[in-house]
Amino acid sequence: MIELVLFYIFAVIAVVSAILVITQHNVVHSAAFLGATLFAVAGIFLTLHGEFLAGVQVIVYVGGILVLFVFVIMLIAVERSVGERQFNRQWTVALVTAGILIVEIGYGLYQGKDSFVLPPAAAAPAAAVAGNSERVCTALYTVYLLPFEIASILLLVAIVGAVVLSKKKTEME
Protein backbone atom coordinates (compact mmCIF):
# COMPACT_ATOMS: atom_id res chain seq x y z
CA MET A 1 0.00 0.00 0.00
CA ILE A 2 2.67 2.47 1.05
CA GLU A 3 4.69 1.51 -2.01
CA LEU A 4 1.76 2.36 -4.24
CA VAL A 5 1.42 5.79 -2.61
CA LEU A 6 5.15 6.39 -2.98
CA PHE A 7 5.00 5.28 -6.61
CA TYR A 8 2.30 7.83 -7.39
CA ILE A 9 4.19 10.59 -5.58
CA PHE A 10 7.39 9.86 -7.50
CA ALA A 11 5.53 9.39 -10.77
CA VAL A 12 3.79 12.76 -10.42
CA ILE A 13 7.11 14.48 -9.58
CA ALA A 14 8.81 12.78 -12.53
CA VAL A 15 6.14 13.67 -15.07
CA VAL A 16 5.50 17.22 -13.88
CA SER A 17 9.17 18.12 -13.75
CA ALA A 18 9.77 16.42 -17.11
CA ILE A 19 7.12 18.72 -18.59
CA LEU A 20 8.74 21.70 -16.87
CA VAL A 21 12.12 20.72 -18.38
CA ILE A 22 10.81 21.41 -21.87
CA THR A 23 8.60 24.40 -21.05
CA GLN A 24 11.10 26.49 -19.07
CA HIS A 25 12.68 29.36 -20.99
CA ASN A 26 15.88 29.32 -18.98
CA VAL A 27 18.04 26.27 -19.70
CA VAL A 28 19.51 26.22 -16.19
CA HIS A 29 16.00 25.96 -14.75
CA SER A 30 15.35 23.12 -17.20
CA ALA A 31 18.47 21.40 -15.90
CA ALA A 32 17.28 21.78 -12.29
CA PHE A 33 13.93 20.17 -13.17
CA LEU A 34 15.75 17.43 -15.06
CA GLY A 35 17.54 16.70 -11.80
CA ALA A 36 14.16 16.40 -10.04
CA THR A 37 12.93 13.98 -12.73
CA LEU A 38 16.03 11.82 -12.45
CA PHE A 39 15.71 11.68 -8.66
CA ALA A 40 12.04 10.73 -8.90
CA VAL A 41 12.95 7.89 -11.28
CA ALA A 42 15.58 6.73 -8.77
CA GLY A 43 12.82 6.80 -6.14
CA ILE A 44 10.63 4.57 -8.35
CA PHE A 45 13.53 2.12 -8.65
CA LEU A 46 13.72 2.10 -4.86
CA THR A 47 10.04 1.24 -4.45
CA LEU A 48 10.75 -1.76 -6.72
CA HIS A 49 13.70 -2.81 -4.46
CA GLY A 50 16.17 -1.91 -7.19
CA GLU A 51 18.61 -0.29 -4.75
CA PHE A 52 21.63 -0.82 -6.95
CA LEU A 53 19.85 0.61 -9.96
CA ALA A 54 18.70 3.64 -7.92
CA GLY A 55 22.24 4.32 -6.71
CA VAL A 56 23.64 4.01 -10.21
CA GLN A 57 20.86 6.20 -11.56
CA VAL A 58 21.84 9.00 -9.17
CA ILE A 59 25.62 8.67 -9.60
CA VAL A 60 25.54 8.40 -13.40
CA TYR A 61 22.66 10.66 -14.38
CA VAL A 62 22.62 13.30 -11.66
CA GLY A 63 26.27 13.22 -10.59
CA GLY A 64 27.67 12.69 -14.07
CA ILE A 65 25.47 13.63 -16.98
CA LEU A 66 23.47 16.44 -15.37
CA VAL A 67 26.65 18.01 -13.96
CA LEU A 68 28.20 17.93 -17.43
CA PHE A 69 25.03 19.45 -18.90
CA VAL A 70 25.19 22.33 -16.44
CA PHE A 71 28.91 22.64 -17.08
CA VAL A 72 28.28 23.10 -20.80
CA ILE A 73 25.31 25.40 -20.21
CA MET A 74 27.52 27.72 -18.17
CA LEU A 75 29.79 28.21 -21.18
CA ILE A 76 26.97 29.45 -23.43
CA ALA A 77 25.08 32.72 -23.23
CA VAL A 78 21.89 31.84 -21.37
CA GLU A 79 20.51 35.41 -21.67
CA ARG A 80 20.22 35.05 -25.44
CA SER A 81 18.42 31.74 -25.31
CA VAL A 82 15.89 33.15 -22.83
CA GLY A 83 14.73 35.68 -25.44
CA GLU A 84 14.36 33.17 -28.23
CA ARG A 85 11.08 31.64 -29.39
CA GLN A 86 10.34 28.43 -27.61
CA PHE A 87 8.22 26.70 -30.23
CA ASN A 88 8.80 26.71 -33.94
CA ARG A 89 6.13 27.56 -36.49
CA GLN A 90 5.11 23.99 -37.21
CA TRP A 91 3.81 23.26 -33.73
CA THR A 92 0.25 22.57 -34.99
CA VAL A 93 1.53 19.87 -37.35
CA ALA A 94 3.66 18.45 -34.56
CA LEU A 95 0.67 18.42 -32.21
CA VAL A 96 -1.48 16.49 -34.70
CA THR A 97 1.34 13.99 -35.39
CA ALA A 98 1.99 13.48 -31.70
CA GLY A 99 -1.75 13.04 -31.08
CA ILE A 100 -1.96 10.36 -33.77
CA LEU A 101 1.09 8.62 -32.27
CA ILE A 102 -0.47 8.64 -28.78
CA VAL A 103 -3.71 7.14 -30.11
CA GLU A 104 -1.72 4.51 -32.00
CA ILE A 105 0.34 3.53 -28.93
CA GLY A 106 -2.77 3.55 -26.76
CA TYR A 107 -4.56 1.24 -29.22
CA GLY A 108 -1.55 -1.08 -29.29
CA LEU A 109 -1.46 -1.23 -25.49
CA TYR A 110 -5.21 -1.85 -25.36
CA GLN A 111 -4.91 -4.72 -27.84
CA GLY A 112 -2.12 -6.33 -25.84
CA LYS A 113 -3.65 -5.70 -22.40
CA ASP A 114 -3.72 -9.41 -21.57
CA SER A 115 0.07 -9.54 -21.46
CA PHE A 116 0.15 -6.96 -18.64
CA VAL A 117 -1.47 -9.31 -16.15
CA LEU A 118 1.34 -10.36 -13.87
CA PRO A 119 1.71 -13.97 -12.79
CA PRO A 120 0.71 -14.65 -9.17
CA ALA A 121 2.98 -12.96 -6.63
CA ALA A 122 4.40 -16.30 -5.41
CA ALA A 123 7.01 -16.04 -8.18
CA ALA A 124 8.94 -13.35 -6.25
CA PRO A 125 9.96 -14.61 -2.79
CA ALA A 126 11.22 -12.12 -0.23
CA ALA A 127 14.70 -13.68 -0.25
CA ALA A 128 15.23 -12.45 -3.81
CA VAL A 129 15.36 -8.88 -2.49
CA ALA A 130 18.58 -9.42 -0.58
CA GLY A 131 21.87 -8.94 -2.37
CA ASN A 132 20.47 -6.73 -5.06
CA SER A 133 23.88 -5.62 -6.38
CA GLU A 134 25.16 -9.20 -6.56
CA ARG A 135 22.14 -10.27 -8.59
CA VAL A 136 22.57 -7.39 -11.05
CA CYS A 137 26.26 -8.17 -11.47
CA THR A 138 25.72 -11.92 -11.84
CA ALA A 139 23.15 -11.28 -14.53
CA LEU A 140 25.43 -8.82 -16.33
CA TYR A 141 28.47 -11.08 -16.30
CA THR A 142 26.79 -14.38 -17.12
CA VAL A 143 23.49 -14.24 -19.00
CA TYR A 144 24.00 -10.84 -20.63
CA LEU A 145 27.77 -10.98 -21.06
CA LEU A 146 27.82 -10.35 -24.81
CA PRO A 147 25.48 -7.32 -24.85
CA PHE A 148 27.36 -5.96 -21.83
CA GLU A 149 30.71 -6.26 -23.59
CA ILE A 150 29.31 -4.75 -26.78
CA ALA A 151 28.05 -1.77 -24.79
CA SER A 152 31.48 -1.47 -23.12
CA ILE A 153 33.27 -1.46 -26.48
CA LEU A 154 30.84 1.12 -27.81
CA LEU A 155 31.58 3.37 -24.83
CA LEU A 156 35.32 2.83 -25.24
CA VAL A 157 35.13 3.81 -28.90
CA ALA A 158 33.13 6.90 -27.92
CA ILE A 159 35.75 7.88 -25.32
CA VAL A 160 38.65 7.43 -27.75
CA GLY A 161 36.69 9.36 -30.38
CA ALA A 162 36.03 12.23 -27.98
CA VAL A 163 39.73 12.41 -27.06
CA VAL A 164 40.80 12.38 -30.71
CA LEU A 165 38.28 15.06 -31.69
CA SER A 166 39.15 17.39 -28.82
CA LYS A 167 42.91 16.98 -29.11
CA LYS A 168 44.64 20.05 -30.48
CA LYS A 169 46.83 19.58 -33.51
CA THR A 170 50.24 20.35 -32.07
CA GLU A 171 52.41 19.79 -35.14
CA MET A 172 51.71 20.62 -38.73
CA GLU A 173 51.87 17.53 -40.91
Add this chain to the structure above:
Amino acid sequence: MEFAIDYILIPLVKIALLLAVLPLAVAALTLFERKIIAYMQVRLGPMRVGPWGLLQPIADPIKLLLKEDIIPAGADRWIFVLAPVISVISAFIVFAVIPFGPEINIFGKAIPLWITDLNIGALYVLSISSVGVLGIILAGWASNSKYPLLGALRSAAQMVSYEVAMGFSIIGVLMLAGSLSLVNIVKAQQSSGVWYVFYQPVAFLLFFICGVAETNRAPFDLPEAESELVAGFHTEYSGFRFSLFFLAEYANMITVSAMAVTLFLGGWLRPFPNVPWLGFLDIIPPLFWFIFKIIVFMYFYFWFRASWPRYRYDQLMKLGWQRLLPLAMANVIVTAILVVLLRG
Protein backbone atom coordinates in the same frame (compact mmCIF):
# COMPACT_ATOMS: atom_id res chain seq x y z
CA MET B 1 3.11 -0.56 18.19
CA GLU B 2 6.41 -2.42 18.09
CA PHE B 3 6.60 -1.59 14.39
CA ALA B 4 5.96 2.09 15.02
CA ILE B 5 8.72 2.26 17.63
CA ASP B 6 11.28 0.32 15.57
CA TYR B 7 10.71 1.92 12.20
CA ILE B 8 9.43 5.40 12.99
CA LEU B 9 10.20 6.58 16.50
CA ILE B 10 13.78 5.33 16.92
CA PRO B 11 14.99 6.43 13.46
CA LEU B 12 13.37 9.84 13.99
CA VAL B 13 15.15 10.26 17.32
CA LYS B 14 18.45 9.28 15.69
CA ILE B 15 17.92 11.68 12.79
CA ALA B 16 17.05 14.50 15.17
CA LEU B 17 20.15 13.75 17.26
CA LEU B 18 22.36 13.73 14.18
CA LEU B 19 20.90 16.97 12.83
CA ALA B 20 21.49 18.59 16.21
CA VAL B 21 25.01 17.24 16.76
CA LEU B 22 26.45 17.75 13.27
CA PRO B 23 26.21 21.56 13.12
CA LEU B 24 27.61 21.74 16.66
CA ALA B 25 30.47 19.46 15.63
CA VAL B 26 31.12 21.69 12.62
CA ALA B 27 31.16 24.76 14.87
CA ALA B 28 33.61 23.07 17.23
CA LEU B 29 35.78 22.02 14.31
CA THR B 30 36.16 25.61 13.13
CA LEU B 31 37.72 26.53 16.46
CA PHE B 32 39.84 23.37 16.37
CA GLU B 33 41.06 24.33 12.89
CA ARG B 34 41.87 27.93 13.77
CA LYS B 35 43.70 26.91 16.94
CA ILE B 36 45.75 24.18 15.23
CA ILE B 37 46.76 26.36 12.31
CA ALA B 38 47.54 29.19 14.71
CA TYR B 39 49.85 27.00 16.80
CA MET B 40 51.54 25.69 13.66
CA GLN B 41 52.21 29.29 12.67
CA VAL B 42 53.29 30.26 16.21
CA ARG B 43 50.21 32.39 16.86
CA LEU B 44 47.54 32.07 19.51
CA GLY B 45 44.44 32.00 17.33
CA PRO B 46 41.09 33.24 18.66
CA MET B 47 41.49 34.29 22.33
CA ARG B 48 38.98 37.09 22.91
CA VAL B 49 35.58 35.39 22.92
CA GLY B 50 35.36 33.44 26.15
CA PRO B 51 38.28 31.81 27.92
CA TRP B 52 40.89 30.61 25.43
CA GLY B 53 38.48 31.57 22.61
CA LEU B 54 36.17 28.69 23.50
CA LEU B 55 33.01 30.66 22.77
CA GLN B 56 34.17 31.64 19.28
CA PRO B 57 32.23 28.76 17.61
CA ILE B 58 29.06 30.14 19.19
CA ALA B 59 29.76 33.75 18.32
CA ASP B 60 30.46 32.99 14.64
CA PRO B 61 27.13 31.32 13.80
CA ILE B 62 25.24 34.05 15.68
CA LYS B 63 27.02 36.67 13.60
CA LEU B 64 26.25 34.76 10.38
CA LEU B 65 22.59 34.31 11.27
CA LEU B 66 22.08 37.96 12.17
CA LYS B 67 23.72 39.29 9.02
CA GLU B 68 21.65 40.85 6.26
CA ASP B 69 20.61 38.35 3.62
CA ILE B 70 21.74 39.76 0.28
CA ILE B 71 20.68 38.41 -3.10
CA PRO B 72 22.53 40.30 -5.85
CA ALA B 73 20.26 42.20 -8.25
CA GLY B 74 21.61 40.38 -11.30
CA ALA B 75 21.37 36.94 -9.72
CA ASP B 76 18.94 34.25 -10.76
CA ARG B 77 16.90 34.29 -7.52
CA TRP B 78 15.41 30.87 -7.82
CA ILE B 79 18.66 28.98 -8.45
CA PHE B 80 20.56 31.26 -6.04
CA VAL B 81 18.28 30.12 -3.23
CA LEU B 82 18.22 26.48 -4.35
CA ALA B 83 22.00 25.95 -4.64
CA PRO B 84 22.99 26.07 -0.94
CA VAL B 85 19.99 23.88 -0.11
CA ILE B 86 21.22 21.20 -2.54
CA SER B 87 24.70 21.41 -1.04
CA VAL B 88 23.54 21.11 2.55
CA ILE B 89 20.98 18.35 1.97
CA SER B 90 23.41 16.20 0.00
CA ALA B 91 26.06 16.74 2.67
CA PHE B 92 23.72 15.70 5.49
CA ILE B 93 21.73 12.75 4.14
CA VAL B 94 24.96 10.81 3.56
CA PHE B 95 25.14 10.32 7.33
CA ALA B 96 22.09 8.05 7.15
CA VAL B 97 24.30 5.07 6.31
CA ILE B 98 27.43 5.84 8.35
CA PRO B 99 27.78 3.30 11.18
CA PHE B 100 28.91 5.19 14.29
CA GLY B 101 29.14 2.08 16.43
CA PRO B 102 27.81 -1.44 16.89
CA GLU B 103 24.41 -2.26 18.36
CA ILE B 104 24.03 -1.10 21.93
CA ASN B 105 21.51 -2.05 24.58
CA ILE B 106 19.26 0.68 25.88
CA PHE B 107 16.54 -0.48 28.31
CA GLY B 108 16.95 -4.04 27.09
CA LYS B 109 16.47 -3.08 23.47
CA ALA B 110 19.22 -3.54 20.88
CA ILE B 111 19.65 -0.23 19.11
CA PRO B 112 22.17 -0.02 16.27
CA LEU B 113 24.23 3.18 16.11
CA TRP B 114 23.38 3.77 12.47
CA ILE B 115 20.22 5.20 11.01
CA THR B 116 19.89 2.62 8.26
CA ASP B 117 22.03 -0.17 6.85
CA LEU B 118 21.56 0.05 3.09
CA ASN B 119 22.86 -2.88 1.09
CA ILE B 120 24.33 -0.30 -1.32
CA GLY B 121 25.84 1.85 1.46
CA ALA B 122 29.16 2.73 -0.20
CA LEU B 123 27.50 3.37 -3.56
CA TYR B 124 24.90 5.55 -1.84
CA VAL B 125 27.59 7.72 -0.25
CA LEU B 126 29.40 8.13 -3.56
CA SER B 127 26.25 8.93 -5.49
CA ILE B 128 24.90 11.44 -3.00
CA SER B 129 28.24 13.21 -2.71
CA SER B 130 28.37 13.46 -6.50
CA VAL B 131 25.12 15.44 -6.28
CA GLY B 132 26.85 18.00 -4.06
CA VAL B 133 28.80 19.24 -7.10
CA LEU B 134 25.51 20.43 -8.53
CA GLY B 135 24.96 22.82 -5.62
CA ILE B 136 28.37 24.39 -6.20
CA ILE B 137 28.02 24.85 -9.96
CA LEU B 138 24.50 26.22 -9.70
CA ALA B 139 25.65 28.65 -7.00
CA GLY B 140 28.47 29.88 -9.23
CA TRP B 141 26.20 30.31 -12.19
CA ALA B 142 23.28 31.89 -10.33
CA SER B 143 25.50 34.58 -8.78
CA ASN B 144 25.90 36.08 -12.26
CA SER B 145 29.39 37.28 -11.49
CA LYS B 146 32.82 36.45 -12.87
CA TYR B 147 34.66 35.02 -9.87
CA PRO B 148 31.91 32.67 -8.73
CA LEU B 149 31.50 31.37 -12.29
CA LEU B 150 35.22 30.70 -12.65
CA GLY B 151 35.30 29.06 -9.22
CA ALA B 152 32.30 26.90 -10.08
CA LEU B 153 33.81 25.79 -13.40
CA ARG B 154 37.04 24.80 -11.69
CA SER B 155 35.18 23.08 -8.92
CA ALA B 156 32.99 21.05 -11.28
CA ALA B 157 35.96 19.90 -13.35
CA GLN B 158 37.95 19.05 -10.24
CA MET B 159 35.20 17.18 -8.42
CA VAL B 160 34.13 15.19 -11.47
CA SER B 161 37.76 14.19 -12.12
CA TYR B 162 38.58 13.10 -8.60
CA GLU B 163 35.25 11.35 -8.12
CA VAL B 164 36.37 8.77 -10.70
CA ALA B 165 39.63 7.94 -8.94
CA MET B 166 37.80 7.93 -5.60
CA GLY B 167 35.25 5.41 -6.86
CA PHE B 168 38.01 3.15 -8.14
CA SER B 169 40.00 3.41 -4.91
CA ILE B 170 37.25 1.88 -2.75
CA ILE B 171 36.61 -1.08 -5.07
CA GLY B 172 39.52 -3.00 -3.53
CA VAL B 173 37.90 -2.77 -0.11
CA LEU B 174 34.53 -3.80 -1.50
CA MET B 175 36.12 -6.88 -3.05
CA LEU B 176 37.79 -7.83 0.24
CA ALA B 177 34.60 -7.36 2.24
CA GLY B 178 32.30 -8.78 -0.43
CA SER B 179 29.66 -6.21 0.39
CA LEU B 180 28.62 -2.63 -0.32
CA SER B 181 27.00 -2.23 3.09
CA LEU B 182 29.17 -0.11 5.40
CA VAL B 183 28.08 -2.11 8.45
CA ASN B 184 29.10 -5.36 6.77
CA ILE B 185 32.44 -3.86 5.75
CA VAL B 186 33.23 -3.05 9.38
CA LYS B 187 32.04 -6.49 10.47
CA ALA B 188 34.23 -8.11 7.81
CA GLN B 189 37.22 -6.25 9.23
CA GLN B 190 36.22 -7.42 12.69
CA SER B 191 36.03 -11.07 11.65
CA SER B 192 39.28 -10.96 9.68
CA GLY B 193 40.89 -9.13 12.62
CA VAL B 194 42.76 -6.68 10.41
CA TRP B 195 41.97 -3.14 9.38
CA TYR B 196 41.78 -2.97 5.62
CA VAL B 197 44.37 -0.21 5.52
CA PHE B 198 46.98 -2.96 5.94
CA TYR B 199 45.63 -4.87 2.93
CA GLN B 200 44.95 -1.77 0.85
CA PRO B 201 47.54 0.89 1.72
CA VAL B 202 47.62 2.32 -1.81
CA ALA B 203 43.85 2.54 -2.01
CA PHE B 204 43.77 4.25 1.38
CA LEU B 205 46.19 6.97 0.28
CA LEU B 206 44.33 7.41 -3.01
CA PHE B 207 41.01 7.64 -1.20
CA PHE B 208 42.19 10.28 1.21
CA ILE B 209 43.91 12.37 -1.50
CA CYS B 210 40.76 12.23 -3.61
CA GLY B 211 38.66 12.98 -0.55
CA VAL B 212 40.63 16.15 0.14
CA ALA B 213 40.19 17.15 -3.50
CA GLU B 214 36.46 16.30 -3.43
CA THR B 215 35.89 18.60 -0.48
CA ASN B 216 37.83 21.45 -2.14
CA ARG B 217 40.29 21.74 0.70
CA ALA B 218 43.94 22.77 0.63
CA PRO B 219 46.08 21.91 -1.30
CA PHE B 220 43.23 21.36 -3.78
CA ASP B 221 41.25 24.47 -2.86
CA LEU B 222 41.38 26.04 -6.32
CA PRO B 223 37.60 26.58 -6.50
CA GLU B 224 37.91 29.12 -3.70
CA ALA B 225 41.48 30.28 -4.17
CA GLU B 226 41.44 33.55 -2.20
CA SER B 227 44.41 35.06 -4.01
CA GLU B 228 42.80 34.88 -7.45
CA LEU B 229 39.05 34.28 -7.12
CA VAL B 230 38.06 36.30 -4.00
CA ALA B 231 36.15 33.39 -2.46
CA GLY B 232 35.26 31.28 -5.49
CA PHE B 233 31.74 29.99 -5.98
CA HIS B 234 30.32 31.55 -2.80
CA THR B 235 31.69 35.07 -3.31
CA GLU B 236 28.21 36.59 -3.65
CA TYR B 237 26.71 34.69 -0.73
CA SER B 238 26.47 36.23 2.71
CA GLY B 239 24.91 35.55 6.08
CA PHE B 240 22.77 32.48 6.45
CA ARG B 241 23.17 31.21 2.89
CA PHE B 242 26.94 31.43 3.17
CA SER B 243 26.80 29.53 6.43
CA LEU B 244 24.90 26.74 4.64
CA PHE B 245 27.80 26.31 2.22
CA PHE B 246 30.22 26.42 5.12
CA LEU B 247 28.21 23.77 6.96
CA ALA B 248 28.08 21.59 3.83
CA GLU B 249 31.84 21.84 3.30
CA TYR B 250 32.67 20.79 6.84
CA ALA B 251 29.99 18.09 6.86
CA ASN B 252 31.56 16.74 3.67
CA MET B 253 34.96 16.71 5.35
CA ILE B 254 33.48 14.71 8.22
CA THR B 255 31.88 12.36 5.67
CA VAL B 256 35.18 11.74 3.87
CA SER B 257 36.87 11.11 7.22
CA ALA B 258 34.06 8.82 8.34
CA MET B 259 34.21 6.89 5.07
CA ALA B 260 38.00 6.54 5.33
CA VAL B 261 37.59 5.31 8.90
CA THR B 262 34.81 2.88 8.01
CA LEU B 263 36.41 1.46 4.88
CA PHE B 264 40.07 1.37 5.90
CA LEU B 265 40.46 1.90 9.64
CA GLY B 266 37.95 -0.55 11.02
CA GLY B 267 35.14 1.88 11.80
CA TRP B 268 34.23 1.55 15.46
CA LEU B 269 36.78 -1.24 16.12
CA ARG B 270 39.61 -0.65 18.58
CA PRO B 271 43.20 -0.61 17.27
CA PHE B 272 44.53 -4.11 16.46
CA PRO B 273 41.23 -5.96 17.04
CA ASN B 274 43.06 -9.29 16.61
CA VAL B 275 45.59 -8.82 19.43
CA PRO B 276 44.12 -10.40 22.60
CA TRP B 277 46.33 -8.72 25.21
CA LEU B 278 45.03 -5.32 24.03
CA GLY B 279 41.61 -6.50 25.23
CA PHE B 280 41.66 -4.02 28.11
CA LEU B 281 40.98 -1.33 25.48
CA ASP B 282 37.47 -2.74 25.12
CA ILE B 283 36.46 -0.77 28.21
CA ILE B 284 36.44 2.32 26.01
CA PRO B 285 33.15 2.41 24.07
CA PRO B 286 33.36 1.82 20.28
CA LEU B 287 31.73 5.19 19.60
CA PHE B 288 34.81 6.84 21.10
CA TRP B 289 37.15 5.05 18.68
CA PHE B 290 35.03 6.08 15.70
CA ILE B 291 34.94 9.75 16.70
CA PHE B 292 38.61 9.72 17.72
CA LYS B 293 39.65 8.40 14.30
CA ILE B 294 37.53 11.04 12.57
CA ILE B 295 39.19 13.76 14.64
CA VAL B 296 42.61 12.43 13.61
CA PHE B 297 41.56 12.77 9.97
CA MET B 298 40.26 16.29 10.55
CA TYR B 299 43.62 17.11 12.10
CA PHE B 300 45.29 15.93 8.89
CA TYR B 301 42.99 18.20 6.88
CA PHE B 302 44.06 21.21 8.93
CA TRP B 303 47.68 20.16 8.88
CA PHE B 304 47.61 20.02 5.05
CA ARG B 305 46.08 23.47 4.95
CA ALA B 306 48.76 24.92 7.20
CA SER B 307 51.70 23.35 5.41
CA TRP B 308 51.14 22.91 1.68
CA PRO B 309 50.87 25.46 -1.11
CA ARG B 310 47.97 25.23 -3.54
CA TYR B 311 48.27 23.15 -6.70
CA ARG B 312 48.27 24.89 -10.05
CA TYR B 313 45.27 23.97 -12.18
CA ASP B 314 47.18 21.93 -14.77
CA GLN B 315 49.10 20.12 -12.01
CA LEU B 316 45.78 19.28 -10.38
CA MET B 317 44.33 17.78 -13.56
CA LYS B 318 47.55 15.94 -14.34
CA LEU B 319 47.69 14.46 -10.85
CA GLY B 320 44.08 13.34 -10.97
CA TRP B 321 43.95 11.78 -14.41
CA GLN B 322 47.53 10.70 -15.08
CA ARG B 323 48.71 9.58 -11.65
CA LEU B 324 45.82 8.77 -9.30
CA LEU B 325 43.39 7.19 -11.77
CA PRO B 326 45.85 4.70 -13.35
CA LEU B 327 47.16 3.84 -9.88
CA ALA B 328 43.63 3.22 -8.64
CA MET B 329 42.85 1.01 -11.63
CA ALA B 330 46.06 -0.97 -11.16
CA ASN B 331 45.13 -1.42 -7.51
CA VAL B 332 41.73 -2.82 -8.50
CA ILE B 333 43.29 -5.30 -10.93
CA VAL B 334 46.01 -6.46 -8.52
CA THR B 335 43.50 -6.82 -5.68
CA ALA B 336 41.11 -8.77 -7.87
CA ILE B 337 43.85 -11.21 -8.93
CA LEU B 338 45.06 -11.66 -5.35
CA VAL B 339 41.53 -12.17 -4.00
CA VAL B 340 40.85 -14.88 -6.58
CA LEU B 341 44.23 -16.59 -6.04
CA LEU B 342 44.17 -16.54 -2.24
CA ARG B 343 40.53 -17.51 -1.83
CA GLY B 344 40.83 -20.26 -4.45
